[in-house]
Structure formats: structure tokens, C-alpha cells
Amino acid sequence: MKIKKRRDSAYRTPNYARLWSAQVFSSAADGVWLIALPLLVLDLTGSKILVGVISFIELVPLTFGMFTGPLIDSLRKKSILYLCNTGRAVIMILLAVLSANGLLTVWIIGVCAFCLSLQSMLFSPAKVALIPLLVPQKHLDQATSLINTSELIGLIVGKLISGVLIAAIPFGLLFFINGTAFFVSAVFIAFIRISESAGLKSKGAEALKTGYRMLKSNSSWMTAVGYFFIVNLVIAGFISVMGPILAVERFHENYSVWFAIMYSMFQGGMLLGNLAVFFKWNTKRLERLYPRTLTAVGLLMMFLFFSLNGLECAIFLVLGVIISYIDVQTVLYFQKTVPTEYFGRIFALIFSIVKMGEPLSAAAYTVLLVVMDADYIFLAVGLTLTLTFFILSVRQGMQRDAGKKANQYF
Template identity: 25%
Template sequence: MNNQVGSLKEDSTSDSIWSNKVFSYFFLASCISLIGNSMVTLVLPLWVMKLTNSPILVSGVNIAIATTAILFAPVTGTLADRMSRRKLMIMADVMRCIVMIIIAVIAFYNKMLYIPLLLLLIIRSIGSALFTPASNAALVTYVEEKHVQQAITLRQISIQIISVAIPLMASFLISIFNFHGVFMLDALTFFISFLILMKIKFPRELKIEKKKPFYEEFKEGFSLLKSNQSLKMLLMSAAIINLLGAACMLSLQVMVVREMDLSMQWYSIVFAASPIGILIGAFITKKIRTYKTITTAFICTAIMGIFNAAMGTTLNPVLFSVYYFLSGIAFGVSNVYFGVLYRKLIPNEVQGRFFGFLSSLLLVSTPVGIAITGYFLESISASILFIIIGIITFLVSVISFVMINKK
């Protein structure tokens, strides 16, 4: 039975992506790996804070994780175009599993070995940087073109469900297993993902006839973006919109406290509005098919900007939540279509490098957006900033759409 799993291929006569057994197994592995990755991102800083009571040391943990991912994503993206993407993901799961077992042992003895912890987290972050571009680039090697949109939709839905569920799961699991138990569960998720990946093979795995020197292929990734104006515009617009998204989140946190003075119950309602909207937006893309992927993606981004601006026009928590929810729907739809667009425009043999650069850009843009927003929130209201963010989002989407269509 196990031997059959590796040779399973997609039934091209079926309209359901679930008939593709390789996708089904890989989707399960990705979800399990994402649960582990998301859980430790939330729980580990809490553990460090509990033992040290030092915000500086907690920020050091976050900086170590983020900086490593930013620096290594382009490098690991290049590796994903030179090696078996499945093997890279297996390697990433092994690295992260071993690291989390060691951290669980440290937590069990209630020790805070800060420098060794930072080194372990750097190794773990390298593992995540290996997994992400390889996972994104591998999609077209096991999913047929007619099912790409469906696959991206399901991935987006799973990401949103996990992002909503993890905070609830984490607090519940900490209360039962303590921190070291949660870290062991985290290691277990990577081990299960490893076992699943060992059982499958991608039908159209990338084959490299003749490898060029690593540095030459790394430079080719930059050359690709430099020569292809459409890809360059897509990357820049993604980075700017991600920066604006980070600005939106900080403005939201300030607005509900400083300007709306909401109760704790309303915090939950407001913060849940967008994730639920994104989830519904992703579900919507399952029901519709579009041949104008670029148009749909940028129109929905522009609509998101309109609703973000509308959020700055009201202090009514009900209306504010409705606008945030509708903004989430628009983002959910656009995010799926951008994922489809990337895979249509970018040749399979360079997708690893593209997703590596994209991941690095998005990681850089988030803290930049937060820093800039924090500075402006000292002197202007969050309501005004929401309007500015919405207008800029709308303009970026329109300008990017026009420029890409010209190319």
C-alpha cells in the first residue's frame, strides 16, 4: 500500500482536485507543518517572557527569527530551483523537529539558555525558509493547470482556519501540557509532515539537466526580476500592499483602544471580522472561474482599499466591523488570484527563486510598515490613517494594473 502512494497520479478526467492523491497527502502535510510553525511563533515568545520578564529578550527572539528568514529566503529559493523540492521540505521538517525537541528539553528543566536558544531558533528559521519557497514552487509539479486555482483556494482556506484556531488551541494546550509539552507537540507535527512527504513523489518533479554554479543561478533570479517588468511590478505591489496591511493592523489596534474605547468582547468581534471575511473570500473563488486573473486580482485589491478607507469614517463598532469584514472578503479573493497569477507568469524552473524573493520582501515590508505607522500615530488619529491607507491601496492597485497591462 505504501509503495503505491508514491506512484499515485492525478486523474485528468476528474473535476475534483481530491482525486489527486498526491495533492491530498501533501495538503495534509502542509497543514500539519503550518500548525506547528504557527503554534511556536505564538507560544515561544510567551515562554521567554514568562522566564525572563524581559521585553528586550522577547524582541531578540522575534528579531532572530525574522532576520534569518529575510536573509535566507532568496538563498533557499535558489536551492528550490536546483534540488528536489520534496527533499528540501523533508530536510526542513527534520531540522525543525530536532530543534523543537531540544527546546522542549530545555523548557522541561525550566532553564533559560538564551544564546543557545537564539542559535536553535536561527536553525529552525532556516528550516522554515527552506520549506516555504519549495512548497510554493512545488505546486505545479503535482497539480494540473486546471486545478491550480482550486489548490491555491484550499491552501488559503487552511491558512485562515489555522490562523484563527491557533490562539485558541495554544492557550488550551499550554494549560494542559505546559510549555515543554506544547514544544513536543510542535516537534510531532513536523515529524508527521516528514512521514507523509517520505511516502509521496511528485509526478512532474523538476529535472535539471546541467546545474550551473550556485552563485550564477542566484544572480539569475535577480536578472529575471530586472528584465521582466511585469514580475518586478507584481513584487513591488505585493510588498507595498503588505506594508499597508501591517500599517492597517497597527492602526486597528490603536483605534479600538484609543479612539473607540471598546470592551474586551468587542475586541474579539472586530479582530475576527477580517479573518472570517478572508475565509469567505477564499470560498467564493472555489465557486467561480475567471479567465481574467490579473483584472480580478487588482479589482479586488482596489475594493479592499475602498473598505479600508471607509473604516476610517466611523467610530461605530458594528459598521467598522462590517467594513473590515468586507475588506477581508476582497483580500481573500485577490490573494487566491495573485497566487494563480504567479504560477501562470513564472516558469517552473525559476519559481523557487521568485517565491524566495517574494517571501523576503514581504518579511521586510511588515516591520517597516509597523515602524512608519507607529511614528505617524503619535501625531495623527488612526481614523485619518485608515483613510490614507485605503486611498494608497486603491491607487497602488490601479497603477500596478495599468502598468502591467501595458507590458
């Protein structure tokens, strides 16, 4: 009798299954606090400016990316994951207790947002670094893809849950539930069975200097980094600062639900952008991609000047697709052009430069809120992007045509 051999796959590896389960709870819990904290600030103060300040504080840890590589290489990855989620569970329970007793202030929320973001920033690369230790090499692509997809889905679900629950239960109870989710994630991580020794101390400073010299000497890389920085400068603050304000001004009593939907639509768009690349809808002309897509981003932002009766969600979805597509295409470009032996140090430097645009974005939108209404910010920023990058795209086309004519002449 012939026995059918069971197919070996990544998700049938017990340790990987535990990591995947931990990721699901962790990303959903991240989605909850990303929605809840700015809305809590609005609820406590009614200040749009303070929402921007909290968003800026929350995004600052993203600029520490260049230091995470050496740290993660020198410590046990499982320990980093466990400590991050245990720490986030403690912070959420603390917020729950303070909220229930009416003791929360904006600055306590700011400190907690900074710590939550810092731990999230450490959790993600440590998780990716742990995957090759848990699954066979032949299943590495499948395992990494499944983790990334579940992370995006978890964020979407968490944000939707957060928006609904904010309208139904007190913030304190919401934070307690979220802290429990982080604790459950930490328990899954604790049960991962792996023999992992601490890595050697990394020469991070020397590696970064080498990466900087290589990056500076390549004009194509610098151009890609510059555009990538602009994308983050435009979008990060738009989502974290202008998103909740748009929800409050357009949807009033149901603002928490609508903000969660808009944020989730943006994440859903990012998932679609990833799938576009997965199905080979990619580009070989990155220099054309940036001006055209940033022109489209500007046009979409200009539409938000008008009250669209819920169609704002569709704009957030399309923006998510565009931004995700740009992100993935840029990473693929560097993967194909940077020498393998230098990829870690150069990408850590690129990541840090690009991520600096995110807190700057939150600060810029906050300053704009001081001098003009939100609707006019959408119009002004959108018009600036549209004109700037449409003109640049046209100039590129004229230069290509001139180059073709010159080649034909010779």
C-alpha cells in the same frame, strides 16, 4: 451486470494523500508556534519592543525567496520536506526542554524563530513543486487547490488550539505537542513512494539578472510590485507585532485566547478572499483595486483606536479578505502578463521584493511603539493610509474623466 466505474480523483492517489496528511499536521503546527512565540516573549519580559524584535527576526527569512527556486530545482523535493519538518520537530522539542527547565531567553527564542521561519519558507515551494510528481496532470488543479485550502484551515485550527492551550498548560508542554505534530508530518513524508532524481544545477544568478531587466523595463509590472510591497509593509507588522499587544491591552487575562481568535479570523478572511477569486469575483482593473482597498484598510485600522469589545475580530476578518484578494489578483495579473518561459525567474524576484516589506514592517511598528502608544499607532497609520490612497483614487478618477472627454472631443 454493469459495474459502475469508480471516479478517479486526486485524493485517491496514495502518495498525494500522504502529502496532504503531512500538510495538515505541518500547517497546524505552524499555526501553534506563530501564536506561541510572541506571547512567550511577552510572558517572559513584558516588553512590547522585544515582541517586535522577535517578529522582525521571524520575518527576515521571507526575503530569501529569490534563492529558493534554484535550490529546490537542484535537490530532491521529498528530501527538502522531510528535513524541514524533522528540523522543526527538533527545534520545538528543544524549546520544550529549555522552557520546562526555565532556561529560555529572548535570544534563544529569536534564533529558534529564525530557523523555524527559514524551514517554513523552504517547505512551501518544495511542497508545491512535488505535487505534479504525485498526481495525474488532469487532477493538478484539484490537488493544488485542496492543498492550499487545507493549509489555511490547518493554520486557523493550529492558532485556535494554541490560544486555548496557552491558557491551560505550560509552554513547555505545548512545544512538546507541537514538536510531535511536526514529527508525525515528517513520518507521512517519509512514506511517500516516488522515484525522484536530483535536478540539474540551476543558473540562478543569470536567471535573476534577466528577470530584473525585464521587470525594470515594464512600468505596469513595477507599479503592481510597488503597491504589493506597500500592502506587505502595512499588514505584516500589524499582525505580528500589534496583534499580540492589542490582545494584551484590550483583553488582559484572556489575551492568549483573543490573540488566537484574531489571528485565526485574519486567516479565515484570507480563505474567503481565495474563495472569492475561485468563484470568479475578480477584477480586470488592478490599478483601481489597490488605492480603493488600501483606503479601506486605513479606515479599518483607524477603528482600532477605539475599544470595540470584541469587534476587533471582525476587523481582522475583513482585513484578511482584503489582503488575500489583493494577493491573488496580483498573482493572476503576473500569470497573465509575464511570458511563460520567464515566469519563474520574474516571480521569484517579485516575491523577494514584496517579502522584504514584511521584516521592514515589523521593524517600523517596533520603532513606532518606542515613541507612541499602540492605540495612537492604529490611528496614525490608518489616517495616513486613508488620506493618501483616497486622494490617489480621486486623482485616478479625474484623470479617467479627462481622458474620456478628450476622446469625445477628437
